[in-house]
Amino acid sequence: MSQIKGKVLKHSSQTRTMHWVHLICFLILGLTGIAFYWDIGIIYKIFGGPANASLVHRWTAVIFTAGPAIYILLNFDRFSKFIDTISSFTKDDIQWLKIMGGYIPFLKGNVPPQDKYNAGQKLLGWLVIIGCILFVLTGFPMWLWRHEVSAVFLKMCYTIHFWDAIIMILAVAGHFFLAAIHPVSRKEFSSMMITGYVDAEFSSHHNEKWFNNLKKLS
Amino acid sequence: MITLQDQGIIQVNNSCKACDHCTFICPTQAISGKIGQKHKINQKICINCGQCLINCPFGAIDDISMVDKVKEALADPEKFVVVQEAPAVRVALGEEFGLAPGTNVKTKMYTALRLLGFDKVYDTEFAADLTIMEEGTELIQRVYNALGVEGFEQAGPLPQFTSCCPAWIKYAEDKYPHILPHISSAKSPQQMFGAVAKTYAAEQLNIDPAKMVVVSVMPCTAKKYECNRPEFIASGYKDVDFVLTTRELAQLIKENNIDFLNLEDGSADKFIGLSTGAATIFGVTGGVMEAALRTAYEILSEKTLDKIEFKAVRGTEPVREATIEIPVKTLGKKLPVNVCVVTGLKHVDNVINDVLAGRSKYHFIEVMNCPGGCINGGGQPIRRDTY
Amino acid sequence: MSVFIEKEGITRRQFFKGAGLITVTAIVAGVFAKIGIDMFKASNAYIEQRISGLYTLDEKMTLRKSHENPEILKLYKDFLSPGDVKPLSEKAHHLLHTKYGNDIPQLIAELKNHQHNAA
Numbered sequence: 001m002s003q004i005k006g007k008v009l010k011h012s013s014q015t016r017t018m019h020w021v022h023l024i025c026f027l028i029l030g031l032t033g034i035a036f037y038w039d040i041g042i043i044y045k046i047f048g049g050p051a052n053a054s055l056v057h058r059w060t061a062v063i064f065t066a067g068p069a070i071y072i073l074l075n076f077d078r079f080s081k082f083i084d085t086i087s088s089f090t091k092d093d094i095q096w097l098k099i100m101g102g103y104i105p106f107l108k109g110n111v112p113p114q115d116k117y118n119a120g121q122k123l124l125g126w127l128v129i130i131g132c133i134l135f136v137l138t139g140f141p142m143w144l145w146r147h148e149v150s151a152v153f154l155k156m157c158y159t160i161h162f163w164d165a166i167i168m169i170l171a172v173a174g175h176f177f178l179a180a181i182h183p184v185s186r187k188e189f190s191s192m193m194i195t196g197y198v199d200a201e202f203s204s205h206h207n208e209k210w211f212n213n214l215k216k217l218s
Numbered sequence: 219m220i221t222l223q224d225q226g227i228i229q230v231n232n233s234c235k236a237c238d239h240c241t242f243i244c245p246t247q248a249i250s251g252k253i254g255q256k257h258k259i260n261q262k263i264c265i266n267c268g269q270c271l272i273n274c275p276f277g278a279i280d281d282i283s284m285v286d287k288v289k290e291a292l293a294d295p296e297k298f299v300v301v302q303e304a305p306a307v308r309v310a311l312g313e314e315f316g317l318a319p320g321t322n323v324k325t326k327m328y329t330a331l332r333l334l335g336f337d338k339v340y341d342t343e344f345a346a347d348l349t350i351m352e353e354g355t356e357l358i359q360r361v362y363n364a365l366g367v368e369g370f371e372q373a374g375p376l377p378q379f380t381s382c383c384p385a386w387i388k389y390a391e392d393k394y395p396h397i398l399p400h401i402s403s404a405k406s407p408q409q410m411f412g413a414v415a416k417t418y419a420a421e422q423l424n425i426d427p428a429k430m431v432v433v434s435v436m437p438c439t440a441k442k443y444e445c446n447r448p449e450f451i452a453s454g455y456k457d458v459d460f461v462l463t464t465r466e467l468a469q470l471i472k473e474n475n476i477d478f479l480n481l482e483d484g485s486a487d488k489f490i491g492l493s494t495g496a497a498t499i500f501g502v503t504g505g506v507m508e509a510a511l512r513t514a515y516e517i518l519s520e521k522t523l524d525k526i527e528f529k530a531v532r533g534t535e536p537v538r539e540a541t542i543e544i545p546v547k548t549l550g551k552k553l554p555v556n557v558c559v560v561t562g563l564k565h566v567d568n569v570i571n572d573v574l575a576g577r578s579k580y581h582f583i584e585v586m587n588c589p590g591g592c593i594n595g596g597g598q599p600i601r602r603d604t605y
Numbered sequence: 606m607s608v609f610i611e612k613e614g615i616t617r618r619q620f621f622k623g624a625g626l627i628t629v630t631a632i633v634a635g636v637f638a639k640i641g642i643d644m645f646k647a648s649n650a651y652i653e654q655r656i657s658g659l660y661t662l663d664e665k666m667t668l669r670k671s672h673e674n675p676e677i678l679k680l681y682k683d684f685l686s687p688g689d690v691k692p693l694s695e696k697a698h699h700l701l702h703t704k705y706g707n708d709i710p711q712l713i714a715e716l717k718n719h720q721h722n723a724a
Contacts, residue, residue: 006607036235036254050236054254072627077615080623084615087622133630137637143253145641147242150648152602153641154239155275200609214609309658319651320658348680350671352701355692381703391706403702413700418684449709452700454720492676495662495669502656513672526669532660534652593655603647 006200008214010116010191015078018071019192025064026172029135032057033165058143065136085116086125092209093119103182113208124175131168134160225282226261227442228268228596233278240270240279245563245587246389263392267385267563267587268439268596281439281596284460285470291431291460292335299431300338300419301331302345302411305493306437306501306592307464313599314468315478328484330471331435338423341486342434343493345411346500346509349382353404354513357582361553364581374399377558377573377580380506382406384444385587389563394570407500408434408441409450412457414490422489431459435467437501437595440587463597495526503561503591504531504538507584511542511557518553519545531557534590536565539580557582562589 011019032053035043047053072079092112096119099109103120117125138157141149149157178185179192188206191198203211230249238253248264251257259270271279291297308324317323331339356378363373381387381402390397405413412432420427434441438461444450445458462470471478486492496512499505508528515523530540538559545552558580560566566585572578588594668674678690685701686694693702699719704712 006609008609009611049255051252051255054236054252057254072623076623077619080615080619081611083622083626084619129626133633137634141641142237146238146253148645149641150645151239151273151275152604152648153644154237156644158235158237158275197608200607203609211609213612215612217608217610305659306655309655309662313651318654320654320656320661322658322662324662344674344676347671347674347677348701351677351681351690351692352697354671359693387705395706398705398708401705403704405701405703409703410701414680417700418680421684449703449712449716451713451716451720489676490680492674493666493668494671494674495664495666496671497674498663498666499659501659505659509671512670516670517672534656590652590656593659594652598655601648601651603650604644605647 004200004204006216007197008191008200008203008211009196010188010198010203011196012075012078013196014071014075016192016194016196018067021067022064025060025067026168028060029057029064030165030169030172032060037162061135061139061143064132068132082125086122088115089119089122093122096120097123103178103185114206114210116207116210118206124171127167127171131164131171134164135168138164226259226264227266227282227439228259228264228271229280229282230257230259231278231280233276235276235278237275240274243269243273245269245385246392265385265388265392265563265587266440266443266596269588271439271596272594272598272600277600281463282442283466284442285462285466288433288460288462288470291433296429297431298337298423298425298429299335299433300340300415301336301433301435302340302342302408302415303327303331303435303467304342304408304437304501304592305346305498305505306595306598307435307467309501310437310593310598311464311468312478313601314465314472317479319601323478325483325485326478326481327467328486329481330467330476330478330484332484333476333481334470334474336433338419338487338491339484340411340415340419340489340491341493342407342411342436343497343500344486344490345407345414346497347494348410348414349404349407349500349506350496350509350513352410353378353380353402354510354517356402356404357510358514358518361555361581365549367549374403376400377578377583378402380582380584382500382506383440383586383592384438385440386563386566386585388440388443389566389587390570394574396574397570400573405450406441406444407497408436408444408461409457411490412445412450412459413452416453416455416457419490427453427455430455432457433460433462434458435462435464437464437592437598438588439463439596441597465597465599468599501592502532503534503586503589504559504584505591506586507531507557507559507582510582511555514555515542515544518547520547521545531559531584534561536560536562536589537569555582556580558584560585561591563587 035053044050044053047056095112099107101118101120102111138161142157180186180189187202188198234256236254236256240249246263246265249257249259249270291299308327309320309322311327312321312323313319328339359370359373360376360378363370364376379401381404415432416427416430420430442461445461450457496509508531511528540557542555543552544555556579560569681690685697
């Protein structure tokens with residue numbers, strides 16, 4: 001097959017900015033969160049004590065919430081397309097999931113053509129959306145209405161918030177591995193983290209259905 | 219020697235998640251900390267009410283236990299151990315065994331206490347009636363004094379405040395010492411009981427009071443502080459030796475494998491165990507007031523009440539007021555007695571400041587630290603209801 | 606070098622999916638808030654139930670006024686104010702009344718004195 005030369009603009013600067021903001025916030029939130037749950041003195045030291053760490057956690061949470069909210073408002077069309085993509089599951093997606101895109105050593109097979117996001121990324125998209133909604137819904141009562149809500153409700157928020165964090169940290173760790181370390185998938189790294197572009201060669205194979213619908217500027 | 223007073227009755231343990239839910243609940247800001255910072259209790263200003271304890275979502279607050287001391291006394295053949303229980307205990311104890319809140323388990327409670335080995339099972343309600351007699355008469359004397367009736371110049375000023383809530387007493391001593399002359403000199407039912415048990419009852423039973431141990435079962439953690447107050451030795455001994463909370467009694471019952479739900483009905487012992495309905499309602503906000511009114515009305519009017527209930531003082535709003543018209547036979551006129559009921563110590567400051575400024579219209583004020591009354595005390599079963 | 610970009614515009618379907626997610630999120634938030642409110646109400650229900658329990662118990666009792674308690678009357682007649690029912694008698698003051706705050710040390714001294722004399 002002939003090599004397709006050129007590059008694809010996959011993520012706009014707004015998208016990349018929002019991703020960076022969200023990423024940095026997540027790291028701070030996760031780190032302080034871990035410190036709270038397991039009472040880790042070293043992390044407390046970095047932030048200047050538990051009370052300060054809590055202050056940082058809360059205000060970072062505000063940015064963590066506001067960032068995507070502002071992005072969605074300013075990029076409603078991009079956001080809508082994103083939701084459309086990740087909510088379309090076809091036979092190709094099911095097949096991809098059965099072999100986990102070929103990323104798992106012992107699960108080999110033909111990887112069917114994928115859209116802008118492969119089936120695994122679509123699932124991660126939902127995980128992140130649901131996870132973030134849960135963080136926000138449980139987190140703000142723990143801060144703003146900690147006096148007003150009932151003790152049981154407050155404990156429930158803490159419990160959900162904790163398990164959400166465990167799941168999300170694991171998901172993000174997997175996501176980071178594929179995005180930055182795995183020799184194949186990391187080829188897309190720059191598209192979200194730096195330039196926004198990915199090699200046309202890569203997209204034509206890994207995101208075939210999406211690639212075939214792109215416009216070509218010469 | 220570190221006494222219970224020094225240690226503090228209420229303590230934060232390691233489970234504190236610094237959620238800061240408790241600081242709003244504390245009437246004195248004794249428990250404090252920023253969110254994220256393990257909270258601490260300032261024992262000097264803590265009034266031992268335990269509201270933080272029962273409201274902590276993570277069970278991170280404990281009350282000092284005297285359970286071991288009680289077990290020791292029960293196991294000691296030399297000791298004659300008697301027990302009293304507050305009204306509020308009998309409608310909450312059942313919750314620790316799966317019953318709905320408000321279920322009356324009074325008779326099973328008596329039986330359980332006998333099975334635990336108490337030599338005599340009495341009832342704090344007896345002493346609550348005693349409190350009404352003493353405090354009611356004191357109020358009448360203060361009223362006569364205020365009206366200029368001769369012979370009552372020694373009486374204290376109006377309005378009179380109730381004195382059965384030890385959290386309220388410590389609050390007044392710490393924060394409003396000038397209100398102290400207004401507080402009734404009557405002891406709380408718990409303490410009256412102890413004094414009477416080690417004198418009158420000991421005499422009637424032919425027991426050496428030095429060998430008598432008085433245990434009380436209370437819905438309240440502040441009662442642990444109260445029983446240790448150094449001035450409560452009027453009997454010649456420590457009037458009330460140990461206090462168990464409702465929770466601790468349930469724990470003892472379970473430890474002894476007593477099948478609480480299937481116990482037979484029991485009853486209290488003679489001399490200092492008989493209750494009335496007036497005593498029973500001491501456990502709710504407005505109950506002390508109503509009990510006092512039932513007696514004061516009949517004593518002053520020398521008539522029997524048609525309607526025994528004083529619904530005007532009932533309810534759960536934090537500050538309630540009512541005017542009760544009492545016909546006073548000896549004066550030949552009707553007195554409009556203005557009463558006030560405070561539940562939830564956070565709401566008492568305005569009432570106190572009015573009194574100190576001389577602009578209070580009240581004659582008698584009932585104060586209970588815990589919202590709803592003792593039935594919602596720091597020693598009661600902890601609820602985690604979601605629906 | 607060729608640059609490939611996405612085509613402009615979104616379809617109606619895509620718009621509704623985006624708007625739909627926002628709406629669903631708002632609804633979920635509303636449901637969560639309602640749960641919080643319901644849980645708050647439930648968390649305090651036990652107080653009224655216990656209050657009601659005591660008032661009900663009062664209604665069932667034969668004796669409902671403190672001054673009619675025969676054991677109380679006996680206590681006064683036999684012990685606190687022999688021969689009569691006299692609250693605030695000397696014995697009653699000694700056993701059943703107290704002092705507060707700064708008056709306590711003096712009270713303790715008096716009580717210890719009383720013990721000493723009685724002994």
